[in-house]
């Protein structure tokens with residue numbers, strides 16, 4: 001099912017939902033990096049993970065400016081575990097990259113929702129637009145790498 005993240009009419013709630021989605025994505029990236037055997041692919045995916053860490057830093061800055069709640073360390077650890085378990089049963093690099101591509105569908109949809117959402121102030125739009133273009137770049141690479149794996 002397509003994600004509803006990014007559709008909230010309340011900007012603080014939208015930021016909190018985006019942070020949860022991003023942290024789950026980072027956990028999936030960590031599990032993927034651990035499992036990839038090809039050094040070149042590992043390095044590319046690590047670069048994408050760094051994009052997500054930048055997204056989290058920007059969302060946390062917006063959270064502080066707009067009185068949104070940043071999930072605490074305990075919540076984060078729980079999410080990291082969940083993310084790892086979800087990818088744990090998959091076999092082979094092709095399947096792994098395909099699963100990551102479908103996770104990018106959610107991050108793309110969430111940022112697209114945010115870009116089109118009137119609850120997002122104009123001053124914050126560039127952050128969401130830049131992240132949307134990062135996620136599209138990630139997905140394009142995941143699809144290409146999955147096809148070649």
Ligand SMILES: [Fe+2]
Nearest residue numbers: 022051052055
């Ligand atoms: Fe991201």
Ligand SMILES: [Fe+2]
Nearest residue numbers: 104107135138
């Ligand atoms: Fe991504």
